Amino acid sequence: MSQVIHAILTGAGGISASWLKPLAARRDVKIAAVVDPVRDNAEKRIAEFGLEATYYPTLAEALAQYPADAVFDCSIPGAHCANALLALASGCHVLSEKPLAETVADAQKIIAASLKAKKIHAVIQNRRYLNEIVAYRDAVRQQIGDLTTLNADFYLGAHFGGFRDRMKHVLLLDMAIHSFDQARFISGCDPVSVFCKEWNPKGSWYRYDASAVAIFTMTNNVIFTYRGSWCAEGCNTSWECDWRAVGTRGSVLWRGAEIRGETVAATGTFISTMKPFNCDLPSIADTGHAGCIDEFITCVQNGKTPQTICTDNIKSLTMVEAAIESAATGREITVKI
Numbered sequence: 535m536s537q538v539i540h541a542i543l544t545g546a547g548g549i550s551a552s553w554l555k556p557l558a559a560r561r562d563v564k565i566a567a568v569v570d571p572v573r574d575n576a577e578k579r580i581a582e583f584g585l586e587a588t589y590y591p592t593l594a595e596a597l598a599q600y601p602a603d604a605v606f607d608c609s610i611p612g613a614h615c616a617n618a619l620l621a622l623a624s625g626c627h628v629l630s631e632k633p634l635a636e637t638v639a640d641a642q643k644i645i646a647a648s649l650k651a652k653k654i655h656a657v658i659q660n661r662r663y664l665n666e667i668v669a670y671r672d673a674v675r676q677q678i679g680d681l682t683t684l685n686a687d688f689y690l691g692a693h694f695g696g697f698r699d700r701m702k703h704v705l706l707l708d709m710a711i712h713s714f715d716q717a718r719f720i721s722g723c724d725p726v727s728v729f730c731k732e733w734n735p736k737g738s739w740y741r742y743d744a745s746a747v748a749i750f751t752m753t754n755n756v757i758f759t760y761r762g763s764w765c766a767e768g769c770n771t772s773w774e775c776d777w778r779a780v781g782t783r784g785s786v787l788w789r790g791a792e793i794r795g796e797t798v799a800a801t802g803t804f805i806s807t808m809k810p811f812n813c814d815l816p817s818i819a820d821t822g823h824a825g826c827i828d829e830f831i832t833c834v835q836n837g838k839t840p841q842t843i844c845t846d847n848i849k850s851l852t853m854v855e856a857a858i859e860s861a862a863t864g865r866e867i868t869v870k871i
Contacts, residue, residue, distance in 0.1 A: 536562045537835045542600060542626075544569035544593045544617055545608035546576040549631060552660075553608055556824035558583040563831060565606075567596040593617055597624045604834060607631060610697055611707065615640035618655060622647040627654040629830045633711045634847050638855045641848045648844055655844040656830050659715045661774055662841065663825025665815040670777065670788040671720045673795055673813050678781030681756050684721055686713050686775040688762035693739065698764075702742045703858050705764050706732065710746065710857070713760055713775050715850035720779070723752035725853045725869035732861035738765040748857045750869075784808070 541557075543550065543565050557563050569590045570576040576589045590596035593605070597620065605621035607614060607630040615635045621628045622644075634657050635641040648655040661667060674681055688709065698704050718724060730748040738744050745763035752758050762775075777788040786795030793815075796808035820828040826842060833840045849871045860867040 539563045539603045539831055539834060540601070541565050541604045541606055542567040542569060542593065542596045542602045542621075543579075543587075543606045543608060544596070545610070545613070545631070546570035546572075546579045547608065547610075550579055550608040551582075552823045553606055553827065554579060554583045554585075556820070556827055557606070558585065560831070562835070567600045567602070569593050569596050593620055597621065597626070602626050604629065611636050615644060618644045619647050622651040622653055622655065625651065625653065627830075627834050629654075629656050629658065629827065631658050632715075633657070633707060633854065634844055634851050636707065638848065638852055641844065641851050645844050645848065654830070654833060654840065656826075656833075656840045656842045657844065657847045658823060658826050659712065659842045659847065659850070660822045660826050661712050661716050662719050663818060663821050663823075663829075664774065665818050665821060666788060666791065666793060667716065667719065667774065668818065669813040669815050670779075670786065670793050673786045673793065673811075674720055674779045674781070675722065677784060677795055677797060677811060678779065678786055679783030679797075681721055681723075681754070681779060681781050683778075683780040684717055684752075684756060684758045685778045685780075686717065686758070686760050686762075687771050687777075688713055688760070688775045689766035689769065689771045690764060690773070691767040691770070692764050699739065700741050703732070703854075704740055704742060705744050705746050705762055706730075706748075706854050706857055706861075709764065710748075710760060710762060711850055711854050713762070714750075714853040714857075715847070716775065717750070717752075717758045717760075718850060718853075720777070721752060721754075721756055721758065723754050723756045723758075724849055724871060725758075725856070726751045726753060727866050727868050728853065728856045728860050729866040730857040730860040732858070735763070735765060740765060743861070746857070746861065748860070750853065786813075
């Protein structure tokens with residue numbers, strides 16, 4: 535049997551169930567402490583998943599009492615930096631909900647602490663661990679020639695309640711981080727610059743801007759466009775966005791479970807003759823949160839590096855921060871990675 539990872543889970547809100555479902559089924563992970571400022575939240579999760587775990591109101595108290603190997607951070611974004619620094623200083627590996635931190639400056643502090651402690655800090659970017667995105671990435675890179683344009687649309691009317699309704703830059707910081715990271719994964723490119731417009735449309739139930747449009751210039755002269763809203767009622771896209779990739783020899787779409795494309799079969803007419811193709815899905819054993827968690831645990835056990843390691847994931851966060859700066863200033867912003 536693989537090394538058993540002794541862990542603390544901090545943050546017992548709604549997202550923690552997506553973590554605890556795969557974690558509770560593993561024999562190589564033991565969650566011995568659950569942290570939340572609201573005791574009822576923690577005790578509900580302990581009972582729901584049959585954990586042999588003790589409740590603590592703060593991560594500092596849990597770390598002082600329990601010699602953990604890892605901390606699973608399901609807290610709100612504003613707590614990620616403090617939790618990571620505390621956990622890494624205590625000798626723990628860390629897997630955190632996205633975003634890595636609220637700011638790039640805080641993310642850099644986490645990276646420095648991770649390198650100093652020689653411990654893994656990785657981020658849940660669960661979209662990378664889907665059969666559909668792997669198939670789509672492969673089609674983009676193998677079927678349509680050189681990629682020139684990548685478009686993503688995200689439109690959902692999400693009535694969360696709670697902290698998101700009062701969160702600044704709620705779409706860009708809390709959700710677009712997924713889409714921006716997907717764009718890097720799909721294209722294999724990194725950001726160069728961005729122009730972004732952010733606003734809060736009439737009828738929005740969010741306090742701050744919940745809609746945005748961003749145009750990124752990426753490496754290899756790829757243009758990535760993002761259009762999104764958390765308060766768009768009706769005709770929803772998937773949670774993973776609706777995607778269009780345009781290459782020199784064709785295009786490919788990804789919409790929910792559907793992935794289809796067309797490549798050039800013949801030219802010389804006003805519209806080229808196209809040949810359609812479909813994509814076979816791989817069969818990833820663990821997808822979504824479970825896939826990200828499985829890779830993290832495997833890397834802790836064997837000393838390897840997960841693909842969502844903090845030193846790489848900060849590039850996706852820089853896209854968010856640059857988009858926010860562009861929206862605030864009305865200028866195109868260079869993305870510094």
